[in-house]
Amino acid sequence: MTHAVRDEQVRADDALPAFAAAVAHEIRTPLAAVAGEVDLALCRDRSAAEYREALRRIGEGIADLVEITGDLTLVGAPIEPVETLAQLDAALADVRERYVRHADVVVDAEGAAGLRVAADEARLARAITRVVEHALRHRRGGATVTLRVEQQRPGRVRLIVEAQPTGFWPDAWRSLSERADHPATPLRLRTARHIVDACGGSLCLSSNSGCDCVHIELPVACDV
């Protein structure tokens, strides 16, 4: 075993407890909510409509858990370049559909029409969704989370996630976002980073006039 391989193995071993603890926390929170829903539903006799509503909530909680296990599988696999092309506006339409009932999430797809990126459409939507969810968690008060598209230089497109008018909690947001590769980083950001890396893009945080934003920058496919 070479020194480099051994050092890599030691680093991986050292990171495992922090990663396991972070994953345990990610799973325990939605699991606790599901268990709590079941517990609450059974604490007294209810009408059929109330039981239906409880089951709907339990189903949503289980769907969250399934998503988490999918994210875990993804971040545990090596990053492999994507060969397929996705329509950016189609991926953004998926994101908009997911948040159709959220008045506090605005998806502005203007500028995305006709752009294709090296990505699987569903996975790209998943990466964007994870960033939006992270933003929703770390926004101040009830600020609206906005997703918009910018083309700043040829061959690159930038998706910007920001919270207006009050922004994110700076310390929490920055410390988490700047350590996207740290084993204790929330699974949402790790998942987004993993997918964006596979697309040949980058995920970073920027601060503009005191407003923190998350940027997902992706290469645009050239038409042959």
Add this chain to the structure above:
Amino acid sequence: MAGSKLKPEYQRHYAPGEEDALRVLIVEDEARTRDLLERGLREALFHVEAVGDATAAESRATDGGFDAILLDVMLPDHDGFTLCRRLRTRGIDTPILLLTGRNALADRVHGLNAGADDYLAKPFAFEELLARLRAVMRRGRSHNLDAVLSIGSIELDQQTRRTTVAGRTVALSKTEFRLLEYLMMHADAPVSREALGLHVWDADTDAGSNVIDVYISYLRKRLGTAGAMIRTLRGFGYTITLDDARRA
């Protein structure tokens, strides 16, 4: 709750008239869990207010009026431990129940040292959550209710630090006050010299020295005839008891 039949293990939590005025502040950033807690506590007839971050929580808790705070540890702006410490530093003594996914011993100790009254790990059973919430509120209320200790003609107010005998204020030094307070908290029970040394002075106080006897003597004089309620237990320590005073 009309028309609903509660399962027996939940019935004791639903006592209209007892809990219907109790107000709980929920501090939880995860929307689904926050919604669940709100619904569950409302069904248990608590008045509930919910916020998703520490800054809003500090503001609402400072405004007051809550009987308990249900506090998540992982919050976006500050962690729950920090918020707990800040509230205690500001003199807010509302009972706090920490609710978190982190269940390591170090986290539990950290939370309690930060001023929390109890700690419950996720996932939790609603029945246990309600029981613990009731317990911390009961302790909080009893703390307030028991702020005035009394035995015979002596009354000692732990909040205002005022002592009266038959309604007349008696000036006590800090040590004399602590000594009387400790004896009255254990009224009718024997209190060892070691316990007095530890709780009224410090762990290094020599229980065999005469400092305790000297202060007992001071205290008896300050209390006048009521000082006879403090009885010496030879070779052991002291007790304060109404029966002994009557005999005396």
